[in-house]
Amino acid sequence: MxxxxxxxxxxxxxxxxxxxxxxxxxxxxxxxxxxxxxxxxxxxxxxxxxxxxxxxxxxxxxxxxxxxxxxxxxxxxxxxxxxxxxxxxxxxxxxxxxxxxxxxxxxxxxxxxxxxxxxxxxxxxxxxxxxxxxxxxxxxxxxxxxxxxxxxxxxxxxxxxxxxxxxxxxxxxxxxxxxxxxxxxxxxxxxxxxxxxxxxxxxxxxxxxxxxxxxxxxxxxxxxxxIVDQQAALYGFGCRKEGDGKITFGTGAFALMVTGSELHHRPDLGLLPTVAWQKHGEAPVYALDGGVYTASAALNWAKGLGLFEKFEDINQFTSHAAIDQGLVFVPALSGLGCPHWDDKARGSWMGLSLDHEPQQLIQAILEGIAFRAAEIWNAMQQCVASTGPVPVDGGMSQNAYFIQFLSDCLGRTVQPANIPELTAIGTALLAAEGVGHPIAFTPEFGKHVPMVDRSAGYQKFQKAVGMSRNWS
The missing domain is CATH 3.30.420.40 (ATPase, nucleotide binding domain)
Incomplete structure (x- = not known):
């Protein structure tokens, strides 16, 4: 079969x-x-x-x-x-x-x-x-x-x-x-x-x-x-119970967390209640959703500008983090999604100086995407407490610098999927169940543990987000 x-x-x-x-x-x-x-x-x-x-x-x-x-x-x-x-x-x-x-x-x-x-x-x-x-x-x-x-x-x-x-x-x-x-x-x-x-x-x-x-x-x-692609990824990750969640970093970045049979309405946190899935003959399973409009799209844009040539070149950097050098990037190239919901916000580097080189600009982009993902995950924690590691997938999950910085931002272990196809895997698993022949599949993950406290940088990023809003 x-x-x-x-x-x-x-x-x-x-x-x-x-x-x-x-x-x-x-x-x-x-x-x-x-x-x-x-x-x-x-x-x-x-x-x-x-x-x-x-x-x-x-x-x-x-x-x-x-x-x-x-x-x-x-x-x-x-x-x-x-x-x-x-x-x-x-x-x-x-x-x-x-x-x-x-x-x-x-x-x-x-x-x-x-x-x-x-x-x-x-x-x-x-x-x-x-x-x-x-x-x-x-x-x-x-x-x-x-x-x-x-x-x-x-x-x-x-x-x-x-x-x-x-x-x-x-x-x-x-x-x-x-x-x-x-x-x-x-x-x-x-x-x-x-x-x-x-x-x-x-x-x-x-x-x-x-x-x-x-x-x-x-x-x-x-x-x-x-099914919607992000919900398919949630299923492919093996998320089934309340508090299970994931972040997918594709063109945009999307976090989903299962809330089970309970529908959480938290507009004050900018989070979206949504349906995770509904199997035939069963009640719906709900989730919380939060999206970042621009993730890998920001890297493709930077590559098009000539800031780097190959994606392998931006997996590691010898210099300190851009945020530690006073440089912040807000990835609002298509506006800001959750939790701000401001389509008039615009992308920006803040803190630029003559000392900054292309690699610092790229570092700031990677860090800005990580900070945006942290904003959403932190908001979700106020609804459904989850103390376990944060599983992630998508092309950016293979970037070691980005994943380590994300772990530092969240202050918890981040587990990048060892396979990049969990969206399709989730869809296939549901299709197999739909035809009456469930397939067992257990995804495997890597592991990055937090090494640096990024709380001060997170506050600086929040300030930069405020300055980028209502720009257009």
């Missing part, structure tokens, strides 16, 4: 095959193009994503089930009859609805979104993007006039196109700001607030179950799991 996970991420689509003995392999990986039609806009070509998903599935050979994880908040419109995309995918990083969000804040609507969806008003979430499509896409308006409009996150588009089932799983729906976290259904008041017609949205279903069948080069294969 074997299953494959399709990990449809922000920059690439990859497939992982997991066998019943717990052995896995990457069967295919394809990067896709990022489109920036206007400042602050980020788009993907939905047809390119579909082609890449199909290529990944077909490259994986014969399997018993498929699981698909998705980008979360990224969304689009498509035709209910032809299944053709009517718009580009508006990516989670896209800020085109900032003015709409600001107007809603001024009208005091944030209390409503926090109470019902558990989410603040922010262009990060899908609701305002879907509302923008309704107002600005002639193709979407025309389809709506015919009663053939579909609106939703990318998972629903993929499933409708590939299996004929227009559904979204509860974890993805919880990222839209349109789902009521207590009823687990689309909320009429929230949909009206953002101008999104409820009858165009997909049905909300559990994370595992019958998502239809995909026709592949190796015959028909059922899809038995669909």
């Amino acid at each position: 074997s299953v494959i996970a399709i990990d449809q991420g922000t920059t690439s689509t990859r497939s992982l095959k997991l066998n019943e003995d717990g052995q896995y392999s990457i069967t295919h990986s394809i990067a896709h193009e990022q489109h920036y039609p206007q400042p602050g806009w980020v788009e993907h070509d939905p047809e390119e994503l579909i082609r890449n998903i199909q290529a990944c599935i077909n490259a994986s050979g014969k399997v018993d089930a498929i699981g698909i994880d998705n980008q979360g908040e990224s969304c689009l419109a498509w035709d209910a009859e032809t299944k053709e995309a009517l718009t580009s995918v508006i990516v989670w990083q896209d800020k085109r609805t900032s003015n709409v969000i600001e107007k809603l804040k001024q009208e005091d609507h944030e209390e409503t979104t926090l109470a019902k969806a558990g989410l603040p008003l922010d262009p990060y979430f899908s609701a305002s993007k879907l509302g923008w499509i309704i107002k600005n896409s002639p193709e979407a308006k025309e389809a709506q006039s015919r009663g053939k409009l579909r609106l939703g996150t990318t998972d629903a588009f993929f499933l409708d196109r590939l299996t004929g089932k227009c559904v979204t799983d509860i974890t993805t729906a919880s990222r839209t700001s349109l789902m009521n976290l207590r009823t687990h259904q689309w909320d009429e008041e929230l949909c009206a607030l953002f101008g999104v017609p409820m009858n165009s949205l997909p049905d909300i279903v559990p994370t595992t179950g019958n998502f239809g069948t995909i026709q592949t080069d190796n015959g028909p294969v059922p899809v038995t799991a669909s």
Whole structure:
């Protein structure tokens, strides 16, 4: 018995095959193009994503089930009859609805979104993007006039196109700001607030179950799991009980912590209640979520500026930490997420002098990302106490300097995953459970223990964050 996970991420689509003995392999990986039609806009070509998903599935050979994880908040419109995309995918990083969000804040609507969806008003979430499509896409308006409009996150588009089932799983729906976290259904008041017609949205279903069948080069294969990528990573880490958590460092950095059957509403801490997963026939499991918009994206930006040539060059440094030399970087290149929720904040180096060289600038970037992750983890500790080590994954988890600095910031052991594929592993494990054949898998981790007290540096970073806010 074997299953494959399709990990449809922000920059690439990859497939992982997991066998019943717990052995896995990457069967295919394809990067896709990022489109920036206007400042602050980020788009993907939905047809390119579909082609890449199909290529990944077909490259994986014969399997018993498929699981698909998705980008979360990224969304689009498509035709209910032809299944053709009517718009580009508006990516989670896209800020085109900032003015709409600001107007809603001024009208005091944030209390409503926090109470019902558990989410603040922010262009990060899908609701305002879907509302923008309704107002600005002639193709979407025309389809709506015919009663053939579909609106939703990318998972629903993929499933409708590939299996004929227009559904979204509860974890993805919880990222839209349109789902009521207590009823687990689309909320009429929230949909009206953002101008999104409820009858165009997909049905909300559990994370595992019958998502239809995909026709592949190796015959028909059922899809038995669909989930947001970060929740998939949480499952892949082996987090199952209250207080279990992880941080994934990808394009952005995302911390999740399981809260079990309890839904924690802590808007005062800037934390987001969300659904971790819901297995077929069972009640939802909840989590706390906190995101940093810019993590490895900041390093790619710095590399593009010529501050370093190879990623291997920034794993270790001979000089003292940048924060010890008075240099701070706030990684707000796309605004500040949790716990600040300020899309007008902007990235900045503070404390620059003629003595600083490129390597100190890079150190400051790595340290700034670590400080931002620490902000979120520290806030979570006020809700659900966790004394154990902090497991992490993603590309940056392989950077020794960064992980040691993160351990120092948190004042606790950090365990980088020895394998970089825990998002896909989590999706595959859920797909196997969905088809009735659970697979045992235990991830392995490294270990970094705190060596330096970074509390003074953390306070300096907090001061720098305050200066970066409301900049644009």
